[in-house]
Amino acid sequence: MDNFIGLNIKTLCLLHNLSQKDFGNLFDIKQSTISTYLAGRSNPQIETIQKICEYFKITIDELINIDLAQNDNHSNKNKTNITSKKNAHQIGNRIVGNHNKSDFSGNTVSNSELELLKQKLEFVERENVLLRELLAEHKKNKNS
16 A cells, blocks of 8 residues: 655655754664655654654654645645744754755755745644644543
């Protein structure tokens, strides 16, 4: 069965200005192993998938089954309210800037493509927070 894990790892790295090495350091993964994920030759273990999803605040379903770079459900500009690039895109002290980035194949990603990817990620992150709140409320109501 096909999945989007490798593509989404690449997208998340681009959005958060992480190199393969940076990504590997975050999750204790060798760069050669990351290359196999990006090429679709292997997939991370479930524990690693869980850590990736928790770190980037996405669901496992999103990481595996949704192309985060292309999914139109996550690109509604009317729903996207960017209040602060620093708040929306900061990971530790890493901030995604407005300059061109290179993807892992050496291709340049334009500012507009990068901005669209950032907007999609922001929407997904907000959606995920709302879903978690609804689930917690549902569990609370079910237990009472």
